[in-house]
Amino acid sequence: MIFYTSVCMGCKQEFKIFEGTQKYKQYKLDHDKKFLCDLCEGNVVDQARKNFYYKNR
Incomplete structure (x- = not known):
């Protein structure tokens, strides 16, 4: 299987x-x-989702 590796924008892990x-x-x-x-x-x-539900109460 072909893949690329990238660095996560959030946790900075590959x-x-x-x-x-x-x-x-x-x-x-x-x-x-x-x-x-x-x-x-x-x-x-x-x-x-949480923010959406709390704002629409």
Whole structure:
């Protein structure tokens, strides 16, 4: 399986971007683009959901 390695924008750790994913396609187009690892991306999504629910009470 083909992959690229990138540094996470959130936790600053290296992670792999595997072939066939949306991140892989974006990385091939622009190698300078910053990405989040799956764990940090999940945390961002969770925080966004929490903020959305609290604001719409």
